[in-house]
Amino acid sequence: MEKSKVYYADMHVTMKENLQQKLSRLIKTAGMNQIDFKKKYAAIKIHFGEPGNLSYLRPNFAKTVVDIVKELGGKPFLTDCNTLYVGGRKNALDHLDSAYLNGFSPFSTGCHVLIADGLKGTDEALIPVEGGNYVKEAKIGQAIMDADVFISLNHFKGHELTGFGGALKNIGMGCGSRAGKMEMHSSGKPQVFQKKCIGCGVCTKICAHNAITVTEHKANINHLNCVGCGRCIGVCPTDAVQADWGESNEILNKKIAEYTWAVLKGRPHFHISLVIDVSPFCDCHSENDVPIVPNVGMFASFDPVALDAACADAVNSQPVMAGSILDKNSPGHHDHFTAVSPTTDWKVAIDYAVEMGLGTKDYELITI
Structure with missing residues (x-):
């Protein structure tokens, strides 16, 4: 397989070109304008940031991508799916509140925000994963699968389970419905935390397999039927039903690659990663720590695998940020991500994505 082209721009600006204009030039040079957007719905997958976290991408970057899509005659929308855990993005109403709080509104970005898996995270498309070893039918947010073109706009940072979060993580995990996220995170089946359960019976109505019963005002799940x-x-209105967070990090990474395959198969796609404010952990946290390395720059490619590989190499080539978690953990480590989260191996997702035919980890870096 030929090397994939990954385009790169640093964060330096001039009096004639600010960062948004430079990002626009990067995207166009990388060839996104070769995609036929005319009268097509374009899903721009982004992380809106958990309230309290300040390392998520600024809405200004999203507007740059939106403006290009509109220039090319497309109908863009910003999107994400609801979270599995309890927080500020667990349902569409809270999720929209969080997005608006963090600056992602139609007025600031030039397009609407759609939560792809609906009000309660149950609006999903079931996509067969051909050749999948772990996922037979991916559960993807319906609005994402309804789009004609898919674009990922990624904040590249560390991650406590996958080593780093880049294009594959933003697409695979991010586009999964709540049930899809459970499938990726869990090696088992959901359980009911009895103290939180109010016995409302909503879960029994949604279950198609008669696996849930309510006795003495408490729900119980029969795992033989589940x-x-x-x-x-x-x-569940009280978040009493929760996943078994028991999947190994290695298999989690592979499931993310399989979900990414399901999202991208059969339609045009393009990927942009900003390696800035490289926090040690995911933007799903309601806080963010000191960046582990200095800002690197902006990357773009048609190949999400090569993009992640290029960003990972770029981060690992950077000096350690003084006072960061990486600075405290770095002695004896040659990999910044492993130094921050020692139980992770980010190479698993990239290698498995290559096996899935999503792209190549061999890339040609082209600086603009």
Whole structure:
């Protein structure tokens, strides 16, 4: 396989070109304008940031991508799916509140925000994963699968389970419905935390397999009947139904690659990663720590695998930021991500994505 082209721009500006204009030039040089956007719906997958976290991408960058899509005649929308955990983005209403709080509104970005898996995280498309070893049918947010073109706009940072979060993580995990996220994170089936359960019975109505009963005002799940679809997690009003967070990091990475395959197969796609404010952990946290390395720059490619590989190499070539978690953990380590989260191996997702035919980890870096 030929090397994939990954385009790069640093964060330096001039009096004639600010960062948004430079990002626009990067995207166009990388060839996104070769995609036929005319009258096509374009999903721009982004992380809106958990309230309290300040390392997520600024809405200004999203507007740059939106403006290009509109220039090319497309109909863009910013999107993400609801979270599995309890927080500020667990349902569409809270998720929209969080997005607006963090500056992602139609007025600031030039397009609407759609939460792809609906109000309770149960609006999903079931996509067969051909050749999947772990996922047979990916559960993807419906609005994402309804789009004609898919674009990922990624904040590249560390991650406590996958080593780093880049294009593959933003696409694979981020586009999964709540049930899809459970499938990736869990090696088992959901359970009911009895102290939180109010016995409302909503979970029994959504279950298609008669696996849930309510006795003495408490729900119980019969794991012999349960198929692990996770829809009960989405509808529970008190978050009493929760996933078994028992999947190994290695298999989690491989499931993310399989979900990414399901999202991208059969339609045009393009990927942009900003390696700035490289926090040690995910933007899903309601806080962010000191960046582990200095800002690196902006990257773009048609190949999400090569893009992640290029960004990872770029981060690992950077000096350690003084006072960061990496600075405290770095002695004896040659990999910044492993130094921050020693139980992770980010290479697993990239290698498995290559096996899945998503791209190549061999890239040609082209600086603009």
